[in-house]
Amino acid sequence: MKKIIGIISLIALVAMLLISCGETFVCGMCDQEKTGKKHTEEIFGEELTICDDCYEGLKALGDLAG
Numbered sequence: 001m002k003k004i005i006g007i008i009s010l011i012a013l014v015a016m017l018l019i020s021c022g023e024t025f026v027c028g029m030c031d032q033e034k035t036g037k038k039h040t041e042e043i044f045g046e047e048l049t050i051c052d053d054c055y056e057g058l059k060a061l062g063d064l065a066g
């Protein structure tokens with residue numbers, strides 16, 4: 001019985017972590033581990049996975065450049 005409770009709490013813990021943290025990835029621009037929304041952008045001919053913050057910055061730059 002104790003074993004089953006242990007397994008159930010472990011599953012609950014993992015599920016909680018997955019829900020609260022989401023998927024982590026390393027941003028190709030700021031090089032930080034990020035969670036949440038990620039964007040794939042082609043920068044200098046290279047496809048990079050970047051975080052939401054960098055994506056916003058990139059978009060602002062793009063608007064400036066026209």
Ligand SMILES: [Zn+2]
Pocket residue numbers: 027028029030031032050051052053054055
């Ligand atoms: Zn970033």
